[in-house]
Amino acid sequence: MDSLGQDEQQPVWTVVATDIGPLLLAATRAGLVNVVFHATEPVRDQALARLASRLGAAPVEDAASPLLAEAIRQLAAYFAGELRDFRLPLDWSLITGFNRQVLRELASTVPYGAVVGYGELAGRVGQPGAAQAVGMAMGSNPLPVVVPCHRVVERDGGIGGFGGGLETKRKLLALEGVLPEPLF
Numbered sequence: 001m002d003s004l005g006q007d008e009q010q011p012v013w014t015v016v017a018t019d020i021g022p023l024l025l026a027a028t029r030a031g032l033v034n035v036v037f038h039a040t041e042p043v044r045d046q047a048l049a050r051l052a053s054r055l056g057a058a059p060v061e062d063a064a065s066p067l068l069a070e071a072i073r074q075l076a077a078y079f080a081g082e083l084r085d086f087r088l089p090l091d092w093s094l095i096t097g098f099n100r101q102v103l104r105e106l107a108s109t110v111p112y113g114a115v116v117g118y119g120e121l122a123g124r125v126g127q128p129g130a131a132q133a134v135g136m137a138m139g140s141n142p143l144p145v146v147v148p149c150h151r152v153v154e155r156d157g158g159i160g161g162f163g164g165g166l167e168t169k170r171k172l173l174a175l176e177g178v179l180p181e182p183l184f
Contacts, residue, residue: 011055013048014063015039016072019079019175020168023145026051026059027067031089034142037164054094075145081175084112086146099137101125107147113176117155131155139163145172 011033013026024039024047025032033055036047052058062068070088077083090107092100105125110116116124118138119131127133138149144164150172154160159179162169173179 010057011051011059012062012065012067013051013059014061014065014068014072015044016075018075020164020171023075024048025068025071025075027065027071028055028091028093029067030091030093032068032071032143032146033091033094035144035146037144037168071146078145079175088146090143090146094142095140098125098127098130098133099140102134102137103141103143103147103149106149106152110148110151112148113178115151115153115173115178118152118160119155121152135161148172151176151178 011026011028013024013034015022015024021037022039024034024036024044026034026036026047034047034051036043039047048059063072074083074086074088078086092104095103102121102125106116106121109124110121117131118134119128122128122130122134134152138152139161141147141149141163144150150162150164150169152160159166159169159173170179
């Protein structure tokens with residue numbers, strides 16, 4: 001236990017207001033572990049229960065935690081148009097195998113303001129026929145925005161699906177200058 005009586009392995013969380021709505025951020029000692037879109041109370045409660053189950057410890061709300069401070073600062077800078085590359089420690093423990101491989105490739109090779117097709121990303125990880133599996137990996141991304149699954153689009157120019165909703169994906173792509181600002 002630390003000086004506050006909190007278990008050092010216990011994850012912490014907070015909800016931050018952003019231009020795309022409230023985001024739940026959760027972190028462990030290893031780094032940011034989860035970002036959840038549309039973090040209203042029911043969504044938040046479901047996400048926290050899932051995190052407790054997956055991490056083996058119930059997350060504790062702590063907006064002032066040093067484990068979250070840099071993620072909060074960098075997300076605010078990103079939405080203000082002042083940050084293009086997140087430089088955060090990430091805890092990849094919520095994702096494994098092919099999905100982790102694809103998300104790490106995405107995070108390290110698709111920069112701000114660029115997009116990549118599902119099939120192209122599949123090819124980059126040595127699985128050229130796995131475009132649908134890449135789509136599934138994007139849907140299971142526990143760290144959206146920071147690991148930029150919004151930058152993965154369809155080959156024909158469509159924006160594809162998005163766990164945070166298509167309006168959210170359009171807003172993120174518009175912020176990065178890939179799409180014109182949404183009209184809604």
